[in-house]
Each structure stands twice: as structure tokens, then as C-alpha cells.
Amino acid sequence: MLRFxxxxxxxxxxxxxxxxxxxxxxxxxxxxxxxLMSCGKNCTADSLAVINKNLGLDRPVPVQYWHxxxxxxxxxxxxxxxxxxxxxxxxxxxQQPVWDTIVDRFxxxxxxxxxxxxxxLVVGVGVGMLAAAFRGxxxxxxxxxxxxxxxxxxxxxxxxxxxxxxxxxxxxxxxxAYYPITEDPVKWFTGMLIPWLVLSVIxxxxxxxxxxxxxIEQLSEDHVRTARAKGLGRSAVFFRYAWRGALxxxxxxxxxxxxxxxxxxxxxxxxxxxxxxxxxxxxxVTGTDLPMLMAVMLVGCTAIVLANIVVDAAYALIDPRVRLx
Amino acid sequence: MTAxxxxxxxxVRFATEDGVVRAVDGLSFDVERGRTLGIVxxxxxxxxxxxxxxxxxxxxxxxxxxxxxxxxxxDLTTAPESVLEKLRGNRMAMIFQDSLTALSxxxxxGRQIAEPFRKHTGASRRxxxxxxxxxxxxxxxxxxxxxxxxYPHQFSGGMRQRAMIAMALVCDPELLIADEPTTAxxxxxxxxxxxxxxxxxxQTGSAIVLITHDLGVVAGTAxxxxxxxxxxxxxxxxxxxxxxxxRHPYTWxxxxxxxxxxxxxxxxxxxxxxxxxxxxxxxxxxPFHPRCAYVARVGxxxxxxxxxxxxxxxxxxxxxxxxxxxxxxx
Numbered sequence: 001m002l003r004f005x006x007x008x009x010x011x012x013x014x015x016x017x018x019x020x021x022x023x024x025x026x027x028x029x030x031x032x033x034x035x036l037m038s039c040g041k042n043c044t045a046d047s048l049a050v051i052n053k054n055l056g057l058d059r060p061v062p063v064q065y066w067h068x069x070x071x072x073x074x075x076x077x078x079x080x081x082x083x084x085x086x087x088x089x090x091x092x093x094x095q096q097p098v099w100d101t102i103v104d105r106f107x108x109x110x111x112x113x114x115x116x117x118x119x120x121l122v123v124g125v126g127v128g129m130l131a132a133a134f135r136g137x138x139x140x141x142x143x144x145x146x147x148x149x150x151x152x153x154x155x156x157x158x159x160x161x162x163x164x165x166x167x168x169x170x171x172x173x174x175x176x177a178y179y180p181i182t183e184d185p186v187k188w189f190t191g192m193l194i195p196w197l198v199l200s201v202i203x204x205x206x207x208x209x210x211x212x213x214x215x216i217e218q219l220s221e222d223h224v225r226t227a228r229a230k231g232l233g234r235s236a237v238f239f240r241y242a243w244r245g246a247l248x249x250x251x252x253x254x255x256x257x258x259x260x261x262x263x264x265x266x267x268x269x270x271x272x273x274x275x276x277x278x279x280x281x282x283x284x285v286t287g288t289d290l291p292m293l294m295a296v297m298l299v300g301c302t303a304i305v306l307a308n309i310v311v312d313a314a315y316a317l318i319d320p321r322v323r324l325x
Numbered sequence: 326m327t328a329x330x331x332x333x334x335x336x337v338r339f340a341t342e343d344g345v346v347r348a349v350d351g352l353s354f355d356v357e358r359g360r361t362l363g364i365v366x367x368x369x370x371x372x373x374x375x376x377x378x379x380x381x382x383x384x385x386x387x388x389x390x391x392x393x394x395x396x397x398x399x400d401l402t403t404a405p406e407s408v409l410e411k412l413r414g415n416r417m418a419m420i421f422q423d424s425l426t427a428l429s430x431x432x433x434x435g436r437q438i439a440e441p442f443r444k445h446t447g448a449s450r451r452x453x454x455x456x457x458x459x460x461x462x463x464x465x466x467x468x469x470x471x472x473x474x475x476y477p478h479q480f481s482g483g484m485r486q487r488a489m490i491a492m493a494l495v496c497d498p499e500l501l502i503a504d505e506p507t508t509a510x511x512x513x514x515x516x517x518x519x520x521x522x523x524x525x526x527x528q529t530g531s532a533i534v535l536i537t538h539d540l541g542v543v544a545g546t547a548x549x550x551x552x553x554x555x556x557x558x559x560x561x562x563x564x565x566x567x568x569x570x571x572r573h574p575y576t577w578x579x580x581x582x583x584x585x586x587x588x589x590x591x592x593x594x595x596x597x598x599x600x601x602x603x604x605x606x607x608x609x610x611x612p613f614h615p616r617c618a619y620v621a622r623v624g625x626x627x628x629x630x631x632x633x634x635x636x637x638x639x640x641x642x643x644x645x646x647x648x649x650x651x652x653x654x655x
Contacts, residue, residue, distance in 0.1 A: 136386065222426035228382055229421075230441040230492070231414035234406075244431045320476045321430055 001316065001323070008312060012305040016298065023297045024065045027290050054078075055092070068294065088298075089291030093284075098295045101280065106299060108178045109276035113265040115192050116199035117254075124204040125250060128211025133238060135216060143208060150205030155264060159198045159271035166194060176272040199268045203257070210253060214246035221245060248319045255311035258304050327395055328355030329532050330379070330500055335392035337374050337383070337556075346604045348374040350556040352392075353635075356549075358499060361526065361533040363547030363564065365540060365579065367601055371556035372536045376502045378402075379534075380419055381409040396500065414441035418493035422505040424485035428477040428492075434461070435473030438492045445496050460491035464521060483514035487521065494525060501526075502534045507542060519546050540583055544568055552576050555602050555612035560641040572641035574617050611644065619645055 035051040036043065052058045056067060067076065071087040078090065088098035131143040166173050176194045179187040218224060219242045227241040266278025277296055284292035316323045337349040349371040356362045364372045377383050379394050381401060394401040396417060401409065418441075421427035428437060438460055439453035448456065454473065461469035464487040477485055486506060493501060503522065507515035523546060526533055535547055543550055543564055550567040552560040552575065560573040571577055578597035599616040602608050614620050614628040623644040635642035 222421060222423060223429040225382055226419075226421060226427045226489075226492075227429070229380055229413055229419045231410050231412070231444055232440065233410055241429055244429070319431065321478050 001313075004316065005309070005313065008309045012309060015305055016301050019301050020069065020294065020298055021065065023294055024068065024290075025061060027288075027293065028061050030288065033288075068291075072298075088295040091284075091292050092289045093287045093292070098291045101292065102277075102295050102299055105276050105280050107180060108274055109262075109265050109269065109278065110303070111178065111181070111188070111192055112195050112199060112268050112274070112276065113261050115196040116203070116265065116268070117261055119196045120200035120203035120207055121254070123200065124207025125211045127204065127208040129215055129238075129243065131208065131212040132215030132219065132242075135212075140212075144212070147205040147209045150201050151209075153201055153205075155198055155202065155267045156271050158201050159194075159268065162194050162198050163272075176274065178274055178276075195268045195272055195274065198271065199264050202264070203261075207250070207253075211246060211250060214249055215242055218242040218245040244318075248315060251311060251315050251318060255308055255315070258307050258311070262300060262304055327398060329358045329397055330356040330534070331393075331395040332375070332379070333393045333395070335375065335378070335390070335394065337371070337378050337388060337390055339384070339388045341387075341605075344605045347607060348556050348604055349378070350607075352553075352556070352558050354551050354558065354561070356500070356532045356534055358532050359526065359530045360548045361523075361535055361546055363535045363537060363543035363550045364553060365537060365543055365550060366553035367538060369601055369604070370553040371604075372553055373504055375553075376419070376504060376534060376536060379502065380413055380417060381406070382419075411445070414493075414498070415445040415496045416498055417500040417502070418496070418498040420486075420489055420493045420501065420503040420506045423509050424482065424489045425477065425509075427489060428485060430477060433474050433476055434480065434488045435475075437477075438473075438488065438495055441492065442495045456495060457491070460495050461488065463494075463525070464488070464491045465517075466491075483510055483517065486510060486514075486518055490518070490521065490525070494529070497529055498531055500532045500534070502536070504536045505538070506535070508537070508539070515542070516545075522546065540568065540579060552579070555607055556604055557612060557642065558635050559613065559643070561635060562639040566639055572645075573613075573643050574619050574645070575613050576641070578616075611642070 033048075035048050035055060035057060049058070056064055059067075068089065070076075071083065071085070071089065073085055074087075075085040076083045076087045076089070083089065083097065086099055088102065090096065091098055091101065127143050127147075131140045134140050163175075167175055173190065173194060177191045179191050181188040219238075221242075224237060224241045224245070227237045232240070266276070266281070268274075269276040269278045277300060280292065281296040281300070283289070284296060332355070333353050335349055335352045336347070338345050338347050340346075352371070352375060354362065354364075364375070366372050374383070378388070378390055379396075379401065381404070383390070390402050392402065396412065401412075404412075428434070435454060435457040438457040439450075442448055442456050443450070443453040458469045458473050461473055466472050466484055466487055472480070472484075477488070480488060486509075490506070501522075506522070507518050510518060519542060522533065522535075525531075535542070537543060547564045550560075550562060550564050551558050552567065552573060554575050560567060560571065560576050562572075567576060568580070571580060575597070578595070581595035582597060584594060597616055602612055602615065608615055608629075610627070610629045610631055611617070611633050617628065620628045627644050631644070633642040633644050
């Protein structure tokens, strides 16, 4: 297990490094001049050169990349002063330290993604198991139809409908907003509830359908029949054998879906005007804000890669054949 | 006095997309304690379906069962699921063909053996584990105390089948149904497993139903034989009677299509022409008549129109007069 984790971590580092390099060099392929952003109205060629020098943009791109990456681990000295590690530089757009902005925004996106994932895993898998247990009855048919409907929906549609009905129409809830969980867990929960539900709708649909078919497949497996032949009760057979067999593929698919979960969280942010990484990513691209863009990319990639390692480790725990192979 | 396991007029039908399949049609047989009944037939002859329905493991939504299955006088066809759960794995147990798929890959062998023991005897985790080790030793797994914590995929095929036997026998069942227990194994391992089953039967005196398509297995293991074709019993007798002087043309065919050590190597095997009939639409009369070479000898349309009955005790469900097949046997 340790060797497995070590190998995966090493691989993850390589992936993150590659992505950072590609992002960095692609940025300089853009037909834009970041220094113009800081130059203001009365921009001359001279002041532009000074800004470029201050930002370090006058050096060769590989050197800039090296300074950037080294700064993350060792800190960096700018003309304005020292930037301690982890130093992702200062935003071209507002001259604020990038790391502070990330620390401010990341919890919002993480809250949406984690909460949404919890909701859709619990509800989606639960509904799928119910449908499988009551296969062929009205319960199954109802859930299957709802899943088809849910599959056809989109976040930006469901989000607006949820706002119109739950907030403006019935006044059941306040506008979604982010409060740090450390300050007020209740407010955090109620503020995130609508985004979670909206983000999870589409996933619930696909996870319930997937779970249903996996469970039905498992229930016809030989080892499930053996469990029945041993005299085990219906629920022991259902949960201990069939559900255990369905778990591994569900975890695998969840690992694959992590990317869409992250992008779903970003769309959700936009829908509810929450200030998370997604908004930051888009504004840094349109504003040619290299340090911010790099930081968003790195943090996002690291989160997804880490989550993938966790999923793989979970998979190994679930299936002894993987663990011992 | 009925036999320990007594199946009477059993019919099993299930609904498929193409229509209703009559998988078993009017089947009757008895098994006594301490005896082994070999049920022989081709794939799709209804052997496995019969025995799944004895344990009540058929799919209740699609399967319709008629007739009676009496275990020690208790009718299993009308018994509620809760009663069957108490019997399964306890008084009646089953060994399946493919031990790789029939054991769960997610739990240790020991846990899977201990599970029915705990369920049926209320034993503690510790006691059940000791029992699992004891059972593994009994079925000849070396280092049982260590191997008990292995997962099925860490066992070889033969060891897995032994583990499955240990699991089936953990509560000392009085009825053991073995569904092709050796089909997936090497020939040498096959013989070991069959010997093991016989040894264990001598210790516990349980009744065994051995389902197989392999007449060699029957010859070495079974006391009595029931030959099935298209969901019906076509011949019944002791193993010696059926193998030495078979009376049904289908049994002749089965024996003729088997290689023998005593025959010359270049003597070709005689396969049964054609293939088993569709159970969606079984042929009228004797279900074997489309493949039977002896229809002409019976005369008239009897084979095509009249269904031959299997007499009680020794006999065959065939219109041929007794003795007509003499000389066909080897």
C-alpha cells in the first residue's frame, strides 16, 4: 500500500509539473501584453519597459518559469519587497498577493464540490439501490423516469429555476452565499444547500441509473446466489454481497467524474454568483493575469490529482484483488 | 414412509421474452440419507433448475413451480422464505460448479465458511472461525489456520472447490446438492474432490444429489442414477443397472458418445445426432423422438404422439419393448 501511494504521488507530481509548464508557455503564446494592464492611461514605451522589468517579463520565458516555480517553494524577492513561500507572485490585475486570493476563494469551490459530491453519492446511490431492490415495481419506474428527466437537465437551468422557486417564489431560503464553515457552520450549510442540490441533480440521475444496473447485475451473480444458498437473509445478501460487488465500479466511475465534478462546481459558482476558483480562472484568462491563472491551474490540478489518489486508495481497500496484486 | 428427499411431479416453468420455457416437466425422484443420486443429462436438460428449485433459489418473479418437494416430510414448495432461509446452508446445502464466481471475491475464505455457521448456530465470531479452520482441515487444505484468512483468488481451483465444500458442509447438512462440482477442475483434482465427497458422506450420512453430464463421475460416485432429457426423467435405476444395461436410447447415446479406455483408440465415438429440443416448444410425444434411431421399431406414430411414462423404480420412459436394445450396450 505504501509503495502504491509513493508511486502514485510521484506520478501526480510529474503531471502537475507538466500542466504548469504547458499553462505557462501557452500564456506567452497569447497575443497580449500583460504590462499594459498595469500601465494606466498615460502609457509610454518607457514606463511599459519599466513595468515589464519590474514584473520580470523582460527575461526569457524558461527563466521566468524557473523563477515562478522556485518562488512557490522558496519565496521570491520583488522590487516591492519579499514574497514568502508559497509565493505565487502578485496579481497583474490588482497587485495583491495571489496566494491570499486563492486562500480566500478555494474554500468556496471546495465546499460546493465536496458537499455536492456527498449529496449525489448518498442520494444517487441510495435511489439506485432502492430501485434495484424494488425492481419492476412502481418505485423503480418512478425513479427511472425521474433519472431520465434529471439526465436531460443542465446546471444553469436548474439553478435559475431553484432560485426562482425556492428563493424568490416561496421565500423558503436565502440567496446562496458562502460563509466559512469555521465561523458559522449553520450559515455555511444553509448558504450552500441550493448550490449542492443544483450541482447534484445531474449526477444523481446518472449515479442512480448506474447503481441500479450494477446492483441488478450483482444480484444475478453466482456469489450472490451462493450467499442465498447459505441461508443468509435478504438484507444480508443485498448489502453484504450485492452492494459490496457494486461498490468497486461506483468508486471507479466517481474517480473518472472528479474532473466533471470540479467543472460542475465552477458552473454552479457562476450560476449563483459565488466567488470561487472558477470565476477567478475566467477573470485571470480574460485579464491576462499570468500569476493568478497559474495559481488557479496549479491548485485545481493538485486538488483533482490528490482526490484521484484517494479514490484509487479507496478502490484498493474495497477490492482485495487489487490490494494484493 | 416417504424418502428423505422426495420430489413429486415437479414442473418448473419460467417466463422469458420468447415465451414460457418448460424447464422441468413432471419430474419425480427420491433420495435417502447416506445415498447418492446422480442426475445426468446434457446442458439444458433441467438438472440444475430442478435443484435450484429444491433450495428455493429460483427467481420467484419469473418462475412457476408445481408439484411437491418434500424434505423429511416438509413441503418446500409452499414453505415461506423465512423457513427456507433456516434450512438453506443448515439442513440442505449446495456446492456450485465454478468456485471462482461462486465465492465472493471481497471476503476471506474463512469468513465465507464461518458465515452460515454463525447464522444457523448462533456461534460467536471466534467459535465460527475455529470451525472454519476445522472444516478447511477436514477438506484437506494444508496450513488451514493460515489459509483461512486468504481470499478466494489466492486459492487454486481445486482448493477453492474444497473450500466451497467446507462451506456447504459447515453445518453438517443432511442433504447436499453438488451441481457439477468437478466440471471446472483437472481430472486428477476431480477424482480427489469426488473421493472427498464420498469420505464426508460416510462420516455424516447425508444424502447427496450429484448433478453431472459426466457418466464417468456417476460410475464412480453415485448409488442411483436418474437420466434427464428435455426436462423429463427418461431413465432411472441403480448406477450399475443404468451403466451396464441402459434401457433408453438416449442413455445408449450418452454411453456411446463417451471415450473408453478399453475400446480401440481408432474406434470413432458415436455422437447423438441433432441437438436437444427447444423447451419453448417441446416436440409432442416422446421428446427424444426427433433424434432417436428406434422410432421405426416401435411402429405407428406412438413415439410422435404418445408420451412414454417412466415407471416407478427401475425403468425407462420409452415405447421400445424391454430387451429391444440388447446388444447396443457395451
